[in-house]
Amino acid sequence: xxxxxxxxxxxxxxxxxxxxxxxxxxxxxxxxxxxxxxxxxxxxxxxxxxxxxxxxxxxxxxxxxxxxxxxxxxxxxxxxxxxxxxxxxxxxxxxxxxxxxxxxxxxxxxxxxxxxxxxxxxxxxxxxxxxxxxxxxxxxxxxxxxxxxxxxxxxxxxxxxxxxxxxxxxxxxxxxxxxxxxxxxxxxxxxxxxxxxxxxxxxxxxxxxxxxxxxxxxxxxxxxxxxxxxxxxxxxxxxxxxxxxxxxxxxxxxxxxxxxxxxxxxxxxxxxxxxxxxxxxxxxxxxxxxxxxxxxxxxxxxxxxxxxxxxxxxxxxxxxxxxxxxxxxxxx
Amino acid sequence: xxxxxxxxxxxxxxxxxxxxxxxxxxxxxxxxxxxxxxxxxxxxxxxxxxxxxxxxxxxxxxxxxxxxxxxxxxxxxxxxxxxxxxxxxxxxxxxxxxxxxxxxxxxxxxxxxxxxxxxxxxxxxxxxxxxxxxxxxxxxxxxxxxxxxxxxxxxxxxxxxxxxxxxxxxxxxxxxxxxxxxxxxxxxxxxxxxxxxxxxxxxxxxxxxxxxxxxxxxxxxxxxxxxxxxxxxxxxxxxxxxxxxxxxxxxxxxxxxxxxxxxxxxxxxxxxxxxxxxxxxxxxxxxxxxxxxxxxxxxxxxxxxxxxxxxxxxxxxxxxxxxxxxxxxxxx
DNA sequence: TATTCACTCGCAAACGTTTGCCACCCCGCG
DNA sequence: CGCGGGGTGGCAAACGTTTGCGAGTGAATA
Numbered sequence: 001x002x003x004x005x006x007x008x009x010x011x012x013x014x015x016x017x018x019x020x021x022x023x024x025x026x027x028x029x030x031x032x033x034x035x036x037x038x039x040x041x042x043x044x045x046x047x048x049x050x051x052x053x054x055x056x057x058x059x060x061x062x063x064x065x066x067x068x069x070x071x072x073x074x075x076x077x078x079x080x081x082x083x084x085x086x087x088x089x090x091x092x093x094x095x096x097x098x099x100x101x102x103x104x105x106x107x108x109x110x111x112x113x114x115x116x117x118x119x120x121x122x123x124x125x126x127x128x129x130x131x132x133x134x135x136x137x138x139x140x141x142x143x144x145x146x147x148x149x150x151x152x153x154x155x156x157x158x159x160x161x162x163x164x165x166x167x168x169x170x171x172x173x174x175x176x177x178x179x180x181x182x183x184x185x186x187x188x189x190x191x192x193x194x195x196x197x198x199x200x201x202x203x204x205x206x207x208x209x210x211x212x213x214x215x216x217x218x219x220x221x222x223x224x225x226x227x228x229x230x231x232x233x234x235x236x237x238x239x240x241x242x243x244x245x246x247x248x249x250x251x252x253x254x255x256x257x258x259x260x261x262x263x264x265x266x267x268x269x270x271x272x273x274x275x276x277x278x279x280x281x282x283x284x285x286x287x288x289x290x291x292x293x294x295x296x297x298x299x300x301x302x303x304x305x306x307x308x309x310x311x312x313x314x315x316x317x318x319x320x321x322x323x324x325x326x327x328x329x330x331x332x
Numbered sequence: 333x334x335x336x337x338x339x340x341x342x343x344x345x346x347x348x349x350x351x352x353x354x355x356x357x358x359x360x361x362x363x364x365x366x367x368x369x370x371x372x373x374x375x376x377x378x379x380x381x382x383x384x385x386x387x388x389x390x391x392x393x394x395x396x397x398x399x400x401x402x403x404x405x406x407x408x409x410x411x412x413x414x415x416x417x418x419x420x421x422x423x424x425x426x427x428x429x430x431x432x433x434x435x436x437x438x439x440x441x442x443x444x445x446x447x448x449x450x451x452x453x454x455x456x457x458x459x460x461x462x463x464x465x466x467x468x469x470x471x472x473x474x475x476x477x478x479x480x481x482x483x484x485x486x487x488x489x490x491x492x493x494x495x496x497x498x499x500x501x502x503x504x505x506x507x508x509x510x511x512x513x514x515x516x517x518x519x520x521x522x523x524x525x526x527x528x529x530x531x532x533x534x535x536x537x538x539x540x541x542x543x544x545x546x547x548x549x550x551x552x553x554x555x556x557x558x559x560x561x562x563x564x565x566x567x568x569x570x571x572x573x574x575x576x577x578x579x580x581x582x583x584x585x586x587x588x589x590x591x592x593x594x595x596x597x598x599x600x601x602x603x604x605x606x607x608x609x610x611x612x613x614x615x616x617x618x619x620x621x622x623x624x625x626x627x628x629x630x631x632x633x634x635x636x637x638x639x640x641x642x643x644x645x646x647x648x649x650x651x652x653x654x655x656x657x658x659x660x661x662x663x664x
Numbered sequence: 665t666a667t668t669c670a671c672t673c674g675c676a677a678a679c680g681t682t683t684g685c686c687a688c689c690c691c692g693c694g
Numbered sequence: 695c696g697c698g699g700g701g702t703g704g705c706a707a708a709c710g711t712t713t714g715c716g717a718g719t720g721a722a723t724a
Contacts, residue, residue, distance in 0.1 A: 001447075001467055003710055014674045019712065026713095029672065044465070049445040050391065051710035053382045054679045061425075061446075075407040082428055086439070091446060093393075093423050096414055107418070113381040114393075114423060115333075133376070135333055218608055246608050253610040276550055276578050277609055278585040335680055346704045351682060358683095361702065383680035386709045 080292025161194025221247025279324030412624025493526025553579025
């Protein structure tokens with residue numbers, strides 16, 4: 001690859017000046033500028049971001065560390081982040097940790113070596129001190145990170161769950177089951193709490209067995225729903241994420257349970273998949289892409305120094321998106 | 333951030349030696365090594381990949397340029413690529429061009445500045461010379477790139493379409509419609525060609541109107557199917573990609589057309605979404621993640637110089653994945 | 665004519681690594 | 695005693711930029 005010096009030599013000029021015409025960083029006479037530009041063209045010169053980064057101590061690159069990418073939710077998140085960063089001249093390096101703590105540390109190390117300007121951490125499991133004293137801005141996405149003194153942007157999980165459950169209650173349902181995530185992940189517990197609060201608000205006792213833990217996958221939702229159909233026979237199910245909801249839909253369809261006539265189902269997150277299944281899955285959430293963009297904006301703000309001050313918590317309010325999978329309780 | 337010199341100063345040793353203990357690149361006495369390691373620990377030193385890359389003229393990073401990310405297909409592809417690269421010590425910088433040629437050039441420029449070691453180009457539109465004289469290895473994914481003298485890894489689109497159509501024909505269907513992509517994208521034409529070849533093999537004339545162009549989106553499939561239902565009333569539909577297929581499923585469901593009893597539907601690509609819809613969508617394809625890994629492997633081979641020689645075409649054979657959306661033609 | 669600018673441009677020192685080359689010490693051998 | 699050589703470790707030159715400092719032109723001004 002051609003370098004600044006090559007261009008300078010070809011143009012018969014010092015490479016300092018070449019640098020200045022490249023960056024418009026000081027006036028250069030027209031003839032010289034033209035010669036330089038011709039040389040650049042001729043050599044197909046592309047400046048080295050590596051050298052530039054070394055000098056500038058900045059890479060215009062951020063890292064995005066995802067815990068597991070099986071959930072389409074993260075794909076949409078990544079899109080929002082990538083878009084915002086691209087628009088602002090930043091690159092993003094994407095790493096899937098696959099729920100593996102060792103892998104996560106490995107990637108973090110890699111990113112630090114690459115001298116990323118900031119890190120976006122999406123809903124990781126127990127981080128156990130991995131992200132304690134990072135030398136770069138960090139914003140945590142989607143998860144509450146009480147231990148970390150970093151910015152957090154996420155949705156109000158508890159409120160969203162309340163909203164979803166309240167939607168079902170408002171439709172007349174009372175036998176409302178809840179399928180939630182693993183008991184050791186915080187988000188799952190918050191959503192379950194929202195469910196229980198809504199039930200309590202309506203004076204509905206949550207019978208043991210109505211709330212079942214699963215794993216945030218479609219298959220988990222499928223199995224959990226099968227179990228519920230055989231026991232508590234709910235008239236509505238709040239699935240603590242959309243993948244679970246999709247699994248519920250399938251379990252119902254296979255048994256000939258008609259949705260929403262005989263069973264209402266609502267999910268959480270409002271991933272695009274909701275619109276593709278039939279019946280389309282009602283859900284609560286906010287534009288995931290916007291969430292990603294917001295997180296990216298926050299991080300970029302920290303990097304530029306524009307955003308200063310103590311850690312912020314940006315929690316966005318969820319909205320109800322009623323689709324085809326929820327309807328009023330049929331009169332018995 | 334601490335530098336090599338800081339570590340050296342703290343350890344009371346030259347920074348040359350520090351470098352050597354870091355990389356195990358020449359024997360270092362035990363006491364010195366211990367002192368260095370202690371200093372590294374104490375300063376939380378992380379070597380600068382930027383400086384390293386500048387010296388080594390390599391970044392251990394590849395670029396992944398996607399045309400549009402609305403299709404979940406690309407998310408899966410990215411996952412496979414990211415996995416393979418991660419395992420081999422490479423990072424991936426992901427760029428979504430959103431079907432915008434200017435954006436695509438912008439990203440390419442950015443990636444070149446970042447001095448990526450290789451580029452993975454997924455199924456872009458007409459590239460019109462943008463990728464002509466790249467100074468780095470390039471492998472094109474998913475699309476046949478006749479103009480480019482680069483490696484290509486893709487699936488046999490024509491054969492896959494033949495397989496899908498043949499599956500329907502084997503089930504007794506004759507009134508088989510085909511919904512395909514935009515006429516100006518090569519992949520769409522190849523798939524349409526496979527459809528027609530299969531029809532011809534069975535002596536079925538393709539009546540005008542049986543093949544309709546769409547846009548590879550769920551919505552496009554929905555509209556096209558609606559159109560078909562009102563006119564040719566096929567007993568089976570081959571959708572040239574899974575998103576189209578999902579749209580067909582919805583159009584059928586809304587009209588009370590039962591799949592597969594009254595209508596068989598088959599897609600192409602075998603994205604994960606196929607398994608989530610009900611009825612699960614039959615499809616043809618090969619593990620998308622593996623396709624991605626394969627492409628990444630090819631690129632990494634070119635980068636390391638292990639793979640030399642003329643451009644290769646790796647085309648993988650598609651397989652039929654029969655699910656719930658296809659069944660034998662009901663006897664009238 | 666001497667001084668002061670405005671306008672252009674070049675020199676060279678960073679940025680943080682890797683690595684070829686060389687220097688030193690000490691031991692064993694002739 | 696002289697010398698070779700293994701075992702250690704330091705010097706300094708790259709890698710390709712950015713940028714502070716300064717130098718050289720003319721022309722305008724005093």
